[in-house]
Amino acid sequence: MTDLNSWVEALEAELGLPPGTVDVGAVLDLARDAAHSVARPAAPVTTYAVGFADGLAAAGDLGATASSGPDAAEKAISLAARWVAD
Known part of the structure; x- marks a missing residue:
């Protein structure tokens, strides 16, 4: 995880x-959870979508029904779990 942690620190600084x-x-x-419950390509797409929702919510662009932070991630994980069941 050292390389990953170093990468994340550098990425945060760069951004x-x-x-x-x-x-x-x-x-x-x-x-x-997205990769195992849906499909491997769902992993980056799901993390991007949750991050995008967080950014829009932080900017106030999603309105009162926006999911952000842990709520958006929890909703995505719940959807992935239901995806397997459906």
Whole structure:
């Protein structure tokens, strides 16, 4: 994980994000659940969509029904779990 942690620190700095912004464990868990429950390509797409929803919600562009932060990730994980069941 040292290389990954170093990469994330460098990425945060390059993107102008405060240190510690990226919750690596949460992102990896989300990607794992999407990949295993839906399909491998769902992992990057799902993590991108959750991050995009978070960004829009933070900017106030999604309105009152927006899912952001842990809520968006939890909804995506729940959808992935239901996907297998359906």
